[in-house]
Amino acid sequence: xxxxxxxxxxxxxxxxxxxxxxxxxxxxxxxxxxxxxxxxxxxxxxxxxxxxxxxxxxxxxxxxxxxxxxxxxxxxxxxxxxxxxxxxxxxxxxxxxxxxxxxxxxxxxxxxxxxxxxxxxxxxxxxxxxxxxxxxxxxxxxxxxxxxxxxxxxxxxxxxxxxxxxxxxxxxxxxxxxxxxxxxxxxxxxxxxxxxxxxxxxxxxxxxxxxxxxxxxxxxxxxxxxxxxxxxxxxxxxxxxxxxxxxxxxxxxxxxxxxxxxxxxxxxxxxxxxxxxxxxxxxxxxxxxxxxxxxxxxxxxxxxxxxxxxxxxxxx
Amino acid sequence: xxxxxxxxxxxxxxxxxxxxxxxxxxxxxxxxxxxxxxxxxxxxxxxxxxxxxxxxxxxxxxxxxxxxxxxxxxxxxxxxxxxxxxxxxxxxxxxxxxxxxxxxxxxxxxxxxxxxxxxxxxxxxxxxxxxxxxxxxxxxxxxxxxxxxxxxxxxxxxxxxxxxxxxxxxxxxxxxxxxxxxxxxxxxxxxxxxxxxxxxxxxxxxxxxxxxxxxxxxxxxxxxxxxxxxxxxxxxxxxxxxxxxxxxxxxxxxxxxxxxxxxxxxxxxxxxxxxxxxxxxxxxxxxxxxxxxxxxxxxxxxxxxxxxxxxxxxxxxxxxxxxxxxxxxxxxxxxxxxxxxxxxxxxxxxxxxxxxxxxxxxxxxxxxxxxxxxxxxxxxxxxxxxxxxxxxxxxxxxxxxxxxxxxxxxxxxxxxxxxxxxxxxxxxxxxxxxxxxxxxxxxxxxxxxxxxxxxxxxxxxxxxxxxxxxxxxxxxxxxxxxxxxxxxxxxxxxxxxxxxxxxxxxxxxxxxxxxxxxxxxxxxxxxxxxxxxxxxxxxxxxxxxxxxxxxxxxxxxxxxxxxxxxxxxxxxxxxxxxxxxx
Numbered sequence: 001x002x003x004x005x006x007x008x009x010x011x012x013x014x015x016x017x018x019x020x021x022x023x024x025x026x027x028x029x030x031x032x033x034x035x036x037x038x039x040x041x042x043x044x045x046x047x048x049x050x051x052x053x054x055x056x057x058x059x060x061x062x063x064x065x066x067x068x069x070x071x072x073x074x075x076x077x078x079x080x081x082x083x084x085x086x087x088x089x090x091x092x093x094x095x096x097x098x099x100x101x102x103x104x105x106x107x108x109x110x111x112x113x114x115x116x117x118x119x120x121x122x123x124x125x126x127x128x129x130x131x132x133x134x135x136x137x138x139x140x141x142x143x144x145x146x147x148x149x150x151x152x153x154x155x156x157x158x159x160x161x162x163x164x165x166x167x168x169x170x171x172x173x174x175x176x177x178x179x180x181x182x183x184x185x186x187x188x189x190x191x192x193x194x195x196x197x198x199x200x201x202x203x204x205x206x207x208x209x210x211x212x213x214x215x216x217x218x219x220x221x222x223x224x225x226x227x228x229x230x231x232x233x234x235x236x237x238x239x240x241x242x243x244x245x246x247x248x249x250x251x252x253x254x255x256x257x258x259x260x261x262x263x264x265x266x267x268x269x270x271x272x273x274x275x276x277x278x279x280x281x282x283x284x285x286x287x288x289x290x291x292x293x294x295x296x297x298x299x300x301x302x303x304x305x306x307x308x309x310x311x312x313x314x315x316x
Numbered sequence: 317x318x319x320x321x322x323x324x325x326x327x328x329x330x331x332x333x334x335x336x337x338x339x340x341x342x343x344x345x346x347x348x349x350x351x352x353x354x355x356x357x358x359x360x361x362x363x364x365x366x367x368x369x370x371x372x373x374x375x376x377x378x379x380x381x382x383x384x385x386x387x388x389x390x391x392x393x394x395x396x397x398x399x400x401x402x403x404x405x406x407x408x409x410x411x412x413x414x415x416x417x418x419x420x421x422x423x424x425x426x427x428x429x430x431x432x433x434x435x436x437x438x439x440x441x442x443x444x445x446x447x448x449x450x451x452x453x454x455x456x457x458x459x460x461x462x463x464x465x466x467x468x469x470x471x472x473x474x475x476x477x478x479x480x481x482x483x484x485x486x487x488x489x490x491x492x493x494x495x496x497x498x499x500x501x502x503x504x505x506x507x508x509x510x511x512x513x514x515x516x517x518x519x520x521x522x523x524x525x526x527x528x529x530x531x532x533x534x535x536x537x538x539x540x541x542x543x544x545x546x547x548x549x550x551x552x553x554x555x556x557x558x559x560x561x562x563x564x565x566x567x568x569x570x571x572x573x574x575x576x577x578x579x580x581x582x583x584x585x586x587x588x589x590x591x592x593x594x595x596x597x598x599x600x601x602x603x604x605x606x607x608x609x610x611x612x613x614x615x616x617x618x619x620x621x622x623x624x625x626x627x628x629x630x631x632x633x634x635x636x637x638x639x640x641x642x643x644x645x646x647x648x649x650x651x652x653x654x655x656x657x658x659x660x661x662x663x664x665x666x667x668x669x670x671x672x673x674x675x676x677x678x679x680x681x682x683x684x685x686x687x688x689x690x691x692x693x694x695x696x697x698x699x700x701x702x703x704x705x706x707x708x709x710x711x712x713x714x715x716x717x718x719x720x721x722x723x724x725x726x727x728x729x730x731x732x733x734x735x736x737x738x739x740x741x742x743x744x745x746x747x748x749x750x751x752x753x754x755x756x757x758x759x760x761x762x763x764x765x766x767x768x769x770x771x772x773x774x775x776x777x778x779x780x781x782x783x784x785x786x787x788x789x790x791x792x793x794x795x796x797x798x799x800x801x802x803x804x805x806x807x808x809x810x811x812x813x814x815x816x817x818x819x820x821x822x823x824x825x826x827x828x829x830x831x832x833x834x835x836x837x838x839x840x841x842x843x844x845x846x847x848x849x850x851x852x853x854x855x856x857x858x859x860x861x862x863x864x865x866x867x868x869x870x871x872x873x874x875x876x877x878x879x880x881x882x883x884x885x886x887x888x889x890x891x892x893x894x895x896x897x898x
Contacts, residue, residue: 041341042341043337043338043340043341046341046344046345047340047341047344047375049348050375050377050378050379050380051377092380096348096352096380097378097380098379098380098383100379142379142383143383144379144382144383144386144440144443144447145447146439148439170635171608171610182514183517183568183571183572184514184564184567184568188475188479189475189479190479190482192482192518193475193478193482194475194478194510194511194514194515195514196475208630208631210635211628211631211633211634211635211636212606212608212634212635212636213628213630213631213634214606214628214629214630214631214634214636214637214638215605215606215636218629218630218789219752219789222749223749226746226749227560227746229746231745233745238473238475238510239510239560239561239564240473240508240510240559240560240561241473257630258630259629259630259813260748260752262748263748263749263752264745264746265744265745265746268745
């Protein structure tokens with residue numbers, strides 16, 4: 001084999017197995033979620049406590065989008081989410097855990113899905129978010145002081161859902177986002193950080209909420225995202241990485257916000273996502289042939305499942 | 317789970333695992349309750365540190381437990397500060413107390429190291445390291461940099477580690493040159509390391525070789541540096557012409573001194589007014605980049621913020637935009653040049669409009685930029701690679717990008733044929749991306765032909781017919797100059813993203829359009845031709861007509877809509893409908 005041939009061999013992509021699923025297995029996925037929800041004494045449920053409110057949101061969102069929400073225990077879930085509220089106004093992932101913007105947003109989104117937002121104290125949530133904004137416009141995710149553009153999206157989305165975005169300093173927040181904007185068209189976690197699909201989603205989403213998308217070169221950002229599509233049809237998160245279902249969401253949602261979904265081959269991508277489904281248990285693997293339920297990773301599977309379903313119900 | 321292959325398990329294995337799981341989850345619950353109980357009582361002691369450590373070693377992502385550890389340590393740092401300031405404390409006591417803190421912090425580095433070993437992508441564990449380094453009296457940066465290198469050897473793309481390295485390099489006052497050499501080493505080890513190339517471009521930016529042109533305000537990198545960087549990156553793309561890292565870096569080198577409209581934060585030209593014009597009921601301002609109200613107020617003689625309207629292709633109600641209208645029957649006075657704070661030129665706009673001709677010339681490639689030496693070489697290299705690997709999209713794409721940048725007029729035909737080749741043969745997955753570049757090239761080509769007429773006062777008509785336009789992105793720079801646009805015979809599927817808010821006449825005949833969505837920027841439209849489009853239902857156009865209250869003539873000949881003329885007439889009573897050619 002020639003050197004170039006060897007490189008082609010090593011090229012980061014996967015092949016789709018012949019016998020992989022060719023349609024969306026909605027019922028299997030709903031059952032997968034319900035099984036997880038019911039198994040509260042299960043190892044996976046207990047050990048993923050530090051992500052639980054986010055997990056609840058992923059499940060509820062997938063069930064809502066597949067019109068299966070009434071199969072979930074609404075009151076129990078709403079009560080649980082409300083119990084995760086802390087005295088600082090924010091929400092943790094489970095009772096006892098510290099508040100975090102990630103879980104605060106998921107709590108708000110879950111309450112909205114279950115039509116129970118009036119049970120939350122919008123004012124104290126917004127104040128909690130407000131306090132996490134830094135001098136340079138960035139946001140810390142929690143009391144730890146960790147700054148990341150993910151948290152700008154959480155803040156914008158939370159306040160946008162609860163009331164006027166203007167409780168935050170939008171101008172300085174956008175200035176910070178623009179410092180994280182790279183010449184390849186992407187965005188990173190902080191100024192100087194490498195572009196990453198997930199981070200692009202957060203920044204593009206935040207700019208869209210603020211009505212300030214015109215400040216970036218949408219074609220350039222969309223081009224970087226379009227090159228995330230591999231020959232298999234799947235999307236990766238960064239150049240020269242393997243495709244992964246969760247990036248279907250980050251990349252597609254970003255392209256959709258930018259009005260450039262047509263920059264990629266949507267039918268090849270659908271085939272890839274279908275092939276990632278587990279046709280025995282339900283759920284999605286990251287890529288065809290990988291496992292959809294393994295040890296500590298069930299929450300990861302739930303997020304992947306939610307992404308897969310959301311892509312189909314909301315974007316394509 | 318990432319990279320976990322599905323394997324069959326036996327019943328026996330399943331039972332053993334269930335038992336193990338039950339034990340582990342019970343242990344976790346027990347320790348968790350103990351930790352929360354102690355925290356709630358304020359017992360931030362050694363036991364709490366040891367309990368949280370035990371859990372974090374198994375799962376580093378439980379950020380609340382890291383918070384608890386930091387609170388505990390901060391309390392001790394505070395206590396130590398008191399001892400150090402206490403005049404009654406002995407030197408020995410002071411040394412001992414300070415040493416305890418250093419030991420504690422060193423212990424955190426060890427714990428987070430263990431956590432990173434088992435989970436190199438744990439946000440919390442990496443964060444803890446940066447937190448500790450900023451609290452140690454004399455942190456061992458050399459050791460920390462070595463740790464980063466080790467982690468990058470395991471996974472050269474670990475962005476958590478790269479982010480951490482950026483922090484450490486800053487804390488350790490590493491020079492940009494040192495970090496550039498570091499990126500050199502990593503690239504030499506593996507040229508397909510996008511992260512290392514990314515790091516490199518930032519270090520190159522930070523080096524002295526980039527300067528700001530005093531006259532234009534544009535950043536410019538030395539041609540010599542670009543030349544030498546191109547030599548380096550050339551090795552990479554000759555080694556593997558499929559690798560995106562090298563091509564992305566090449567593209568940056570290509571564009572770093574460019575005056576084109578890629579909105580790069582660090583190298584973009586300053587925001588300029590492109591045009592200011594009065595249209596009877598509004599003053600329209602067009603800027604080279606999107607601006608917000610506070611910024612545009614610095615250009616005008618009003619402080620009123622309520623009568624501004626912005627237009628954008630991505631949002632119905634944007635807060636920032638290149639195109640703004642001030643709604644008023646009298647024109648605004650506009651600042652059209654400002655060389656110093658005192659030396660301001662005001663333009664009344666009463667009988668003339670302001671047009672920034674030179675900026676428009678750059679935007680629409682009216683003239684070609686002077687070609688640096690290294691560009692010839694780059695074009696030649698791409699050409700050779702195309703011969704060697706005719707099926708590889710990258711060299712052809714890069715060559716086309718270079719031509720777009722430096723020879724948009726001379727090489728127009730080659731640009732078009734390359735983009736078609738990419739869309740149809742070499743990279744059909746991204747066909748629409750190449751078509752959008754082709755569309756913009758043809759738009760520029762067409763605008764070039766009518767440029768003098770467009771910027772003159774006599775005409776306000778833009779005609780871009782049969783030009784394979786898939787998008788109207790880019791026409792917005794003409795928003796103050798164009799009132800009459802004809803896009804007949806293109807490939808447009810929608811027009812709601814159009815940003816030409818002063819249009820009164822619009823022809824979009826013979827485009828593959830099936831429906832018209834609400835288009836707030838066309839509120840002044842009086843004439844519209846949709847002849848030869850594929851619009852068939854009244855319901856698929858009515859939302860649009862609700863946003864065009866001034867419309868008085870509509871041509872829809874040769875559309876399926878002709879059969880619905882009566883239905884349409886009922887919905888649009890004041891509009892003269894023209895379903896058939898005379």
